[in-house]
Amino acid sequence: MNGNKLAVVLLRVIFAVKQSLPQGGVLLPAVVLALVVQGAQAADAVPTMRPAKAARPELGSSAVFAPDGTLLAVAKQGEHVMVYRSSDEGRSWSPPAVVNAQPEAISADGENRPKIAFAADGALLVSWTHPFPKPNTGSIRFARATDGQTFSPVQTVHRDSAEITHRFESLLVMPDNRVILAWIDKRDLEAAKANKAPWRGAGIYAAVSTDGGRSFQPEHKLADHSCECCRVTSAIDADGAPLFMWRHVFEPNERDHALARLKPDGTVESVQRATFDRWKVDGCPHHGPSLVVDERGVRHAVWFNQKDGAGRVFYGRLAAGSGISVEGQRQVGGPRAAHADMAVAPGKLAIAWKEFDGERTQLRGLISADGGDNFSEIALAATDGASDQARVIRRQDQLFVFWRTEKEGFRLFPLP
Amino acid sequence: MMRRFLPVVLLVAAGSLAAAEFTPLDRIEAQRLLSADKHRQPTVVTLWSSDCGYCKANLKLLSSLTRNNRKLRVITVAAEPENAHLWPMLSRYGLAGPHYAYGSDSPEAISYAIDPNWGGELPRTFLFDGAGRKERISGVLTAPAIEKATGLRF
Numbered sequence: 001m002n003g004n005k006l007a008v009v010l011l012r013v014i015f016a017v018k019q020s021l022p023q024g025g026v027l028l029p030a031v032v033l034a035l036v037v038q039g040a041q042a043a044d045a046v047p048t049m050r051p052a053k054a055a056r057p058e059l060g061s062s063a064v065f066a067p068d069g070t071l072l073a074v075a076k077q078g079e080h081v082m083v084y085r086s087s088d089e090g091r092s093w094s095p096p097a098v099v100n101a102q103p104e105a106i107s108a109d110g111e112n113r114p115k116i117a118f119a120a121d122g123a124l125l126v127s128w129t130h131p132f133p134k135p136n137t138g139s140i141r142f143a144r145a146t147d148g149q150t151f152s153p154v155q156t157v158h159r160d161s162a163e164i165t166h167r168f169e170s171l172l173v174m175p176d177n178r179v180i181l182a183w184i185d186k187r188d189l190e191a192a193k194a195n196k197a198p199w200r201g202a203g204i205y206a207a208v209s210t211d212g213g214r215s216f217q218p219e220h221k222l223a224d225h226s227c228e229c230c231r232v233t234s235a236i237d238a239d240g241a242p243l244f245m246w247r248h249v250f251e252p253n254e255r256d257h258a259l260a261r262l263k264p265d266g267t268v269e270s271v272q273r274a275t276f277d278r279w280k281v282d283g284c285p286h287h288g289p290s291l292v293v294d295e296r297g298v299r300h301a302v303w304f305n306q307k308d309g310a311g312r313v314f315y316g317r318l319a320a321g322s323g324i325s326v327e328g329q330r331q332v333g334g335p336r337a338a339h340a341d342m343a344v345a346p347g348k349l350a351i352a353w354k355e356f357d358g359e360r361t362q363l364r365g366l367i368s369a370d371g372g373d374n375f376s377e378i379a380l381a382a383t384d385g386a387s388d389q390a391r392v393i394r395r396q397d398q399l400f401v402f403w404r405t406e407k408e409g410f411r412l413f414p415l416p
Numbered sequence: 417m418m419r420r421f422l423p424v425v426l427l428v429a430a431g432s433l434a435a436a437e438f439t440p441l442d443r444i445e446a447q448r449l450l451s452a453d454k455h456r457q458p459t460v461v462t463l464w465s466s467d468c469g470y471c472k473a474n475l476k477l478l479s480s481l482t483r484n485n486r487k488l489r490v491i492t493v494a495a496e497p498e499n500a501h502l503w504p505m506l507s508r509y510g511l512a513g514p515h516y517a518y519g520s521d522s523p524e525a526i527s528y529a530i531d532p533n534w535g536g537e538l539p540r541t542f543l544f545d546g547a548g549r550k551e552r553i554s555g556v557l558t559a560p561a562i563e564k565a566t567g568l569r570f
Contacts, residue, residue: 056497056520135466135501229467282556284468285537304535306554311535335533356524358532385522 058106059388060113061410063402065395066148067118073402073410074116074126079103081114081128081143090402090412099126099143100154107131107138107167111231111288113388115171119179119212124148127171127181130156132163136229140169140183144213157181157207158219164190165202165228168288172234172242179213180266182206182234182244184226201225201249204232208266222260223271225249231288237261238297238320245274245291245301255279257289257303259324272324277305277314287339291318294344300372302332302340302351313337313353317372328372333364343392345399350415352380352390352401361387363403367415380413437503440519441493446529449491449516455544458566459489463530463540466494466501471539474557479509481562484570488562494518495527495538 061075071086073093080103082096099114100106107129108114114128124145131138140158143151158166165186172180185205192199204226207219227247235243241261248258250273259274279285289303299318304311316329332340333355340353351366360382366375385406392415393400401413441449448454449461460478464471478490494502494517502517518526527534531552534540543551543565551565559570 135505136469228469281537281554282473283470283537283539283554284465285535287536306535306537311533311537336528338536354524356528358528359525361522361524387524 056386057406058108058112059386059404059406060108060110061388061391061402061404062113062116063391063393063410063412064116064118065393066124067122069395071402071412072116072124073404074099074114075404075410076106076108076114076128079105081106081126083116083124083126084410086410086412089400089414090410093410097149097151099145099151100141101151102154104141104154105131111168111229111286115169117171117173119144119173120175120177121146121212122148123212124151125171125173125179125213126151127157127169129167129169129183131167134163136165136167137163138165138167140166140181140207142181142213142216152214155216157216158183158185158205160185160187160219162187162190166205168229168231170232170234170244172236172244174236174242175240177210177212178242178266179209179216180206180234180242180244180262181216182222182232182260184228184232184246185219185221186228188221188224200251200253202228204244204246204260206244206262206266217266220267222262222268223248223258226258227255227285229284229286233289233291235291235293235299237293237299241269242266243291243293243299245289247285247288247303248273253280253282255281255285256305257301259291259299259318274301274318274324275303275305275314275316275326277307279306281306290340290342292342292344292349294349294371295346296371298371300342300344300349302342302353304338304340310335313340315340315342315351315366315372315375330375332366333377337364339389341390341392343394343399345394345397348397348399348415350392350399350401351375352392352403354387354390354403357382360384361405363387363390363401363413365401365413365415378416381408381411383407437507438494438498438515438517440498441516441526442519442521443525443529445516446493446526449493450530450542450550452544452548452550455489455546457489457546458487458568459491459544459546460562460566461491461493461542461544463493463495463538463542464506465496465538466499466505468538470556472505474539474541475506475509475511477557477559477562479511481559481568481570482511485568488566488568488570492516493530495523495536495540 063073081099085094169183204222207216230247257275261269287304313332316326349368363380383405388404498517
């Protein structure tokens with residue numbers, strides 16, 4: 001944090017304290033000082049460090065390899081999204097670059113995290129959810145760095161400016177320089193509520209850019225009745241069609257998953273039920289899926305559901321047809337397996353997840369060399385403290401697991 | 417002085433200091449809280465979070481049931497660290513508490529101590545009849561289900 005930004009923060013804090021504390025009081029200077037010191041510590045800290053008495057950091061992070069092989073991670077630090085670079089597979093990290101010059105609130109916990117990707121034209125893209133003060137509301141934010149370093153002013157990708165839910169975005173880049181974001185959107189739920197009409201779940205909206213994220217067309221609806229707060233995933237289908245997958249609420253309250261195929265203009269071609277576990281619950285699973293399509297065009301997914309009364313992570317192939325059929329469905333990990341992610345490289349499919357063993361959180365992986373028929377399981381790491389969800393990422397023919405933990409920071413594990 | 421001042425600090429520092437409304441929960445306290453033999457009266461331990469709309473329905477129902485039958489004890493657990501959203505959302509239900517929020521212990525360790533078979537879905541509710549019996553329910557509660565599990569009539 002430079003001097004100017006620190007001064008702005010200081011003024012904001014003083015203003016906020018004055019607003020909230022009409023009688024002032026002798027504690028004011030001490031509190032301001034304490035907050036400034038704390039803010040300075042947080043801003044200067046690298047992700048592995050944590051000030052002794054600060055609030056728990058929000059660990060939600062994403063990572064991607066640049067075309068030149070550099071590892072890039074994106075995470076929040078206070079009211080800034082930061083990009084970290086590592087040229088040695090995560091052993092050391094550069095000082096972070098600020099994505100949003102103007103500070104703002106950022107969601108980066110649980111199913112939320114900033115996303116990072118490269119557009120087809122080589123630009124670096126970052127998206128995140130900016131929460132509004134009202135609980136569970138926010139907007140989908142996006143920034144582009146044409147040179148990979150200097151970010152353009154942040155834009156909101158949707159035209160709807162209501163103080164409602166636009167959260168849990170998924171960022172998909174296409175080879176023709178389209179960029180598509182889809183997110184959980186409650187505008188139709190809010191409209192139904194205003195009319196005192198019943199409404200199941202939330203909805204999914206998407207916005208398309210045809211110029212690598214310089215501008216976005218007006219958003220449109222992909223589906224009604226999504227689940228409310230599970231992360232959304234995306235991939236590119238065998239024929240190049242964009243795919244988005246999310247937890248849905250099928251009638252009356254079955255929280256299985258839906259898969260949308262989009263037309264080239266980003267509108268919906270089809271929305272199909274993709275899993276059939278029939279978890280009936282009026283509740284929030286906080287557990288979104290992951291989807292990939294391999295070089296043969298086969299769709300592979302991992303997801304969490306309660307099936308026959310037990311909550312489990314599942315893997316399965318989503319075979320296309322008039323209706324999707326799940327092939328090769330199998331359990332991933334043990335009864336505590338959670339938040340699996342997946343990636344493919346030629347001839348390889350990898351799943352990573354975390355699993356609490358009663359003492360520590362284990363990071364584990366499943367590797368398949370035969371398109372998901374057989375897997376071998378490996379132990380990757382463990383941590384004593386809080387941790388983010390695992391992300392499986394690819395560099396050319398190799399797959400890696402990226403995992404951020406409270407105690408160890410960013411880590412990268414090459415997979416065999 | 418300190419009590420009057422705390423909400424302000426919380427607002428500004430976004431929960432970097434503990435407020436008095438919530439007791440931080442760690443794995444040891446969680447295990448104690450969920451032990452059937454520790455509850456000598458009909459008790460409901462209800463897990464909720466600020467992003468769980470269905471949890472509000474449960475808190476509202478439990479609030480009305482405690483008014484109908486004073487023997488019912490309701491303990492709330494926010495399955496997230498204390499933050500500025502929590503107390504304004506919970507206080508409207510007028511539940512006496514105690515009220516817990518996840519503390520600085522590993523969140524997965526706290527969840528495991530609460531229930532090793534819980535996948536994190538909310539609302540999640542544990543109902544004790546006060547005589548050693550314990551039931552678990554995920555999702556929205558109904559008064560008959562609470563009556564059955566606690567042995568109380570509302």
